[in-house]
Amino acid sequence: MRYCPLKRAAYWPSAGDVLQASVILLLLGGFAYVSYLAYQFDMTHLSTHQAVLILSCELVIAAVSSWLLAGEVxxxxxxxxxxSSSALGWFLTFFKTERxxxxxxxxxx
Known part of the structure; x- marks a missing residue:
């Protein structure tokens, strides 16, 4: 007899579950797309050293959030x-100031 994994499934989601998951996925994707567009728009209106500072802080924020949310070590x-990446961003920002x-x-x- 040939093995078929579809016959061994204990639970098949109903149409309502699939529809609900699809709507949630589309909403999250839409939110991610709009936030990405807003982020890109804001980056075009910043000076270079401000953008570098934000991008270097973004790495640290992503690492800390993965530690808190996903339990990453x-x-x-x-x-x-x-x-060191964040320190470089702060250092370069300092050199662009009038003081x-x-x-x-x-x-x-």
Whole structure:
């Protein structure tokens, strides 16, 4: 006798369950699409150093949320990479400020 996994299924979802899951999936996909468009629109209206700072913080926020929501375990290497990336973003943002330019010019004299 030939094996058929469909005959061994203990539970087949009803049409209402499939419809409900499809609607939820479409709503989540629509929300993700609209939020992505808003994110891209906002990024085009920021300066470069502000966008770099936001993108580097995004990595750390994703790592922390995966730790809290999914129970992921972060290694020391991952923490070091994320913190160095964020530190670089903050460092580059500092060098674009007027106060930093004033200090550099004052030290150069």
């Amino acid at each position: 972060m290694s020391a290497r991952a923490w070091a990479g994320g913190s 930093c330019r004033y200090l550099i010019n004052k030290l150069a004299k």
